[in-house]
Amino acid sequence: MERKFIMDTSGKTITCRAAIAWKTGSTLAIEEVQVDPPKAREVRIKMISTGICGTDDHAVKGLLSLNFPFIPGHEGAGIVESIGEGVSSVKPGDKVLTLAIPQCRECSSCLHPKGNFCEKQDVLPSSGLMLDKTSRFTCKGKKIYHSFRASTFTEYTVVPEIAVAKIDAAAPMDKVSIISCEVPTGYGAAVNSAKVTRGSTCVVFGLGGVGSAIVMGCKASGASRIIGVDINEEKFPRARALGVTDCLNPHNLKKPVQQVVMEMTRVGVDFAFEAIGLSDTMIAAWDSCHRSYGICLMVGVASSNSQLSLNAPDIISGRTLKGVCLGDYKTRDCIPQLVTDYLQNKINIDPLITHQLPFDQLHKAFELYHAGKTIRCILLF
Ligand code: PAD
Ligand code: ZN
Numbered sequence: 001m002e003r004k005f006i007m008d009t010s011g012k013t014i015t016c017r018a019a020i021a022w023k024t025g026s027t028l029a030i031e032e033v034q035v036d037p038p039k040a041r042e043v044r045i046k047m048i049s050t051g052i053c054g055t056d057d058h059a060v061k062g063l064l065s066l067n068f069p070f071i072p073g074h075e076g077a078g079i080v081e082s083i084g085e086g087v088s089s090v091k092p093g094d095k096v097l098t099l100a101i102p103q104c105r106e107c108s109s110c111l112h113p114k115g116n117f118c119e120k121q122d123v124l125p126s127s128g129l130m131l132d133k134t135s136r137f138t139c140k141g142k143k144i145y146h147s148f149r150a151s152t153f154t155e156y157t158v159v160p161e162i163a164v165a166k167i168d169a170a171a172p173m174d175k176v177s178i179i180s181c182e183v184p185t186g187y188g189a190a191v192n193s194a195k196v197t198r199g200s201t202c203v204v205f206g207l208g209g210v211g212s213a214i215v216m217g218c219k220a221s222g223a224s225r226i227i228g229v230d231i232n233e234e235k236f237p238r239a240r241a242l243g244v245t246d247c248l249n250p251h252n253l254k255k256p257v258q259q260v261v262m263e264m265t266r267v268g269v270d271f272a273f274e275a276i277g278l279s280d281t282m283i284a285a286w287d288s289c290h291r292s293y294g295i296c297l298m299v300g301v302a303s304s305n306s307q308l309s310l311n312a313p314d315i316i317s318g319r320t321l322k323g324v325c326l327g328d329y330k331t332r333d334c335i336p337q338l339v340t341d342y343l344q345n346k347i348n349i350d351p352l353i354t355h356q357l358p359f360d361q362l363h364k365a366f367e368l369y370h371a372g373k374t375i376r377c378i379l380l381f
Contacts, residue, residue: 010082010092011037014044018154019362020139022069024062028153028362033071033144035156036136038084043164045096048173049356050152051075051376052369053181054208055100055301058277059147063303066126070145071137074100076152077177080164087161089332095167097180097339098150101325102163103332116330120162122149123325131160152177153362155381165332167339175353178209178376179338181326183349186213186275187338188327189299191221194271198222201269203261203288204244206276207235209376210299212242212352214273219243220347223271227264229257229281232372242351250284258287272296279308286310291317298323352376 018033038044056072058064076098080090090096102118109115120131128145129135136158137144137151149163167176186209190196202218204211207230218226219242228236228244236247246264250257262268268290274282277300286296296319302308310321329335341347355377357365365377 013037014156016155017359018071018137018139019073020069020144021060021072024068025060028060028072028366030360030362031139033154034138035154035158038082038136038158039130039132040085041087041161042084042130042158043087043090043096043161044081044083044156044158045076045078045098045164046081046156047076047078047152047154047381049077049175049177049378049380051178051180051182051209051378052365052374054210054277057369058301058303064126064301065304066147067128067145069139069142070128070147071151071154071157072147073152073154074098074148074150075177075181076150076157077171077173077180081156089161090164090166095169095171095173097165097167097176097335098152098157098159099163099165099331099335100148100150100181101331102149102160103330104162110330114328116328117325118162120160122146130158153379162332165335167336168343170343171339174356174378174380175349176339176342177378178349178352179335179342182209182213182352182376183338183347184327184329184335185299185325186210186327187217187220187347188329189273189297189324190214190217190271193322193324193328194273194295194297196221196223196271199224200271201225201227201265202271202273203227203229203269203285205229205272205274205281205285206300207239207244208275209352211273211275212239212375214275214299215239215242215244216347216352218271225265227261227269234372238351238375256284258284261288268294270294274298274300276300277302279306282308283310286319286321289319291319293318295320295322353378356380
């Protein structure tokens with residue numbers, strides 16, 4: 001008879017593999033780390049899969065203000081290994097997603113009907129610490145920082161309970177990690193935040209993972225024209241398959257891209273999205289909108305201390321400029337529903353996943369990402 005030994009790790013420090021960004025711009029190193037047990041109102045998760053998001057790349061390159069050395073990754077799916085005192089929303093064995101923006105249900109953002117940028121988030125600014133201002137990771141005797149209340153490039157992570165969403169037990173864990181960030185960020189920006197209207201015109205700057213999910217949202221909302229802008233033309237065929245009607249490569253245009261969009265649409269688009277994170281493309285998105293009723297959504301995360309400069313007199317014409325994080329969803333309340341919608345074939349996330357690689361091929365995954373070959377590459381543990 002086969003005997004199964006299930007090791008009870010609860011309450012103990014776990015030694016496992018994790019990727020560490022030791023210093024700005026250095027290649028990630030796969031190291032042996034110690035992961036402490038969860039403290040009160042914390043959850044330790046055994047990771048099953050994690051996506052590589054543009055924000056992780058910004059973080060590793062040192063474009064965002066955060067503390068090194070840290071464990072990157074925030075787009076994660078896993079199974080609860082153990083829980084700290086007072087945790088009531090999840091239990092060991094539950095399937096969960098990590099949430100880069102938590103939902104504490106107590107702060108000014110959480111209590112406001114529209115707010116989702118919970119005051120307990122750790123992106124702007126980033127401390128890299130748990131809510132009690134300590135870390136749960138150690139490597140070679142050194143304290144390692146967390147990132148964005150998540151740190152998913154590790155076999156085990158510890159996060160606050162407010163940054164965990166319990167999902168449907170039938171969820172395919174090798175895929176749903178992208179519903180932790182890419183899907184709500186992009187699809188949600190279009191359907192929930194901008195509320196793209198039937199028959200409208202849209203422009204999406206950046207056709208990577210997030211931009212592709214925005215295109216899906218615009219298409220699902222019935223937009224009649226979706227202009228996609230990217231400097232990498234390899235992104236165009238997939239973008240067209242998702243619903244982009246016109247592709248523009250700014251490098252091949254004789255005029256500024258916003259001028260071309262204006263000429264194509266005569267009056268400017270109804271909805272513009274920026275999913276790159278550069279001030280120039282943010283301005284181009286803003287200037288592509290209809291002057292009076294255009295709505296411009298900033299989705300890309302810009303590098304720390306960068307500034308955005310707009311023509312001041314033009315502001316009064318009526319356009320809306322809005323920033324959006326995770327599609328304006330109240331994360332713990334809404335993200336599990338996106339998983340259920342996927343299981344019920346109401347949304348299809350499969351076209352957003354181009355690569356799946358084992359965690360130890362992390363470097364290959366980043367090479368593919370940097371070469372512009374991926375939409376989303378998922379690492380599997
Ligand atoms: P990605 O690298 O997959 O996509 C970026 C795309 O932009 C690529 O296809 C590039 O070729 C393209 N690009 C780069 N420079 C230019 C340029 N000058 N003009 C036109 N196209 C260009 O990243 P991603 O889709 O994972 O993330 C995109 C941004 O969204 C990034 O800034 C990330 O930090 C941000 C993000 N925001 C949130 C949020 O909640 N606001 C969440 C997740 C990601
Ligand atoms: Zn809150």
